[in-house]
Each structure stands twice: as structure tokens, then as C-alpha cells.
Amino acid sequence: MNEPDVLNHFKKILHDQLPGAGVSIQSLPRANPLKLALIDPAFDDSCLSQDVQNKLMDDPPYWIFCWASGYALAELILKEQIDVSNKVVVDFGAGGGAGAIAAALAGASKVYACDIDPVGNEVLALNALINKVSIEIVDDLAKADGVDLLIAADVLYERANYHFLDLFLTAAPDIVVADSRLKSMPNENYTLVETVNTTSFPDFNEALEFNEVKFYRNT
Ligand SMILES: C[S@@+](CC[C@H](N)C(=O)[O-])C[C@H]1O[C@@H](n2cnc3c(N)ncnc32)[C@H](O)[C@@H]1O
Structure with a gap:
């Protein structure tokens, strides 16, 4: 095609x-x-x-969107404010793959994208081709081996997802969670390190409060 x-x-x-x-x-x-x-x-x-x-x-x-947190995450990775060089990176809840592809472009040694949406994963494969990078797409975090850094953007959009924060701790020594939804971090193993203002792309005019992306790292 x-x-x-x-x-x-x-x-x-x-x-x-x-x-x-x-x-x-x-x-x-x-x-x-x-x-x-x-x-x-x-x-x-x-x-x-x-x-x-x-x-x-x-x-x-x-x-269909790059969510505000995925956009901010890709920006910080490409500006090398989040170091991915020579690391095995997994982007959990990758959606269209902004974080995963940014990591591959910024010199990660291997990148996994993990998502459970089969159509989203097809789009992600296309996006990898468009950006001329290699990404291994998996539907289960357990299928990502030897991960140095786990990144996740806007995956805490409902309370039922908060358990991901514990799962991440078992999957990688270093974790960056970018989020525009949480009022406060529900897991004591993560610390707020930075806040970035941005919108989704394309901008679908979310409430202004969702344009504030908070970055957390495991401590
Ligand atoms: C709001 S989107 C964010 C997408 C992308 N990170 C971004 O910022 O553009 C949340 C993503 O998490 C994925 N997701 C939800 N539950 C998941 C799970 N258990 N494992 C992997 N991905 C999951 C959804 O399919 C969706 O693609």
C-alpha cells in the first residue's frame, strides 16, 4: 500500500x-x-x-491525537533533557508513538512501544516507518526485555489505571511519567521533577488545566 x-x-x-x-x-x-x-x-x-x-x-x-503529555515528553527527549542515548526504552501506553519515536530519534539503543490498542499499534507501525526508525511493538509490558528506562504519557486518565505506577517499578530501574490528569501523585515512589505547558496535537481545546503536563520520576 x-x-x-x-x-x-x-x-x-x-x-x-x-x-x-x-x-x-x-x-x-x-x-x-x-x-x-x-x-x-x-x-x-x-x-x-x-x-x-x-x-x-x-x-x-x-x-488520533498526540496527547499533551506525549507531546511534552517527545519535546524533552528530543531536546535531550531526558537522556535516552544508548538505553533500552519502553513507551508504555504509546498511542501513536510520540515518546517511542522521539526516543529512537534521540539515540536509544532499542525502543519498545507497548499498547493494547490493535489499531493504534498499526498506526504506530506506520509512524515508525514515516520517521525511519525501528520500534518493537508489544501488547504486554512483560514482553519488553532488559529495559533501562520506562516512559509513559497520559496513561493515568482514570483511577483504575493507577496500579500501572506499581507495575512500572517492576519493569525498569528508571521511570518517567508525564501526566496532565492527576491532581496529585497517588504513589509515594514518584516525585514531581518538572512541569511543562503545552496542548495536545492537533489541539482539541481541552480544558486549560489539562495543558499543564507534570513530569514524575521514581525515587
Ligand atoms: C491517552 S492515550 C496516550 C497516548 C500517548 N502516550 C500520547 O501521549 O499521545 C493512553 C494510551 O494508553 C493505552 N493503554 C491503556 N491501557 C493500557 C494497558 N493496560 N497497557 C498498555 N497500554 C494501555 C491506550 O490504548 C492509549 O493508547
């Missing part, structure tokens, strides 16, 4: 959840040279029917 066919393929997959939404390859200005296949910013979501909105809530296609 060539590039337009691939993008059309994902547009068709999206059709049921977001009729009329296009998918295009977009450059992320704060995370140069990262490019990702993302929802077309021209899409007008203001007149989605209740039925469509319900379907979206049931099974959100997370990969």
Missing part, C-alpha cells in the same frame, strides 16, 4: 466513530523532526450525534 492508501485505510477505520474525519501526516513543531499520522485538524466535531459521541466514549481512538 502507498501512503495515501494507508491514510485512507485509517480514515475508513475511523469512519464508524468519527464520520468525515480525515487522517494526515503532520509535523509536530515543538518536537522537530517528529511526524505522525493524526486526525486532520480541519475536522469539525461540533455536530457529532449523541450515538457517535457514545461510541467514542466506549472505545476512544486515542491514537
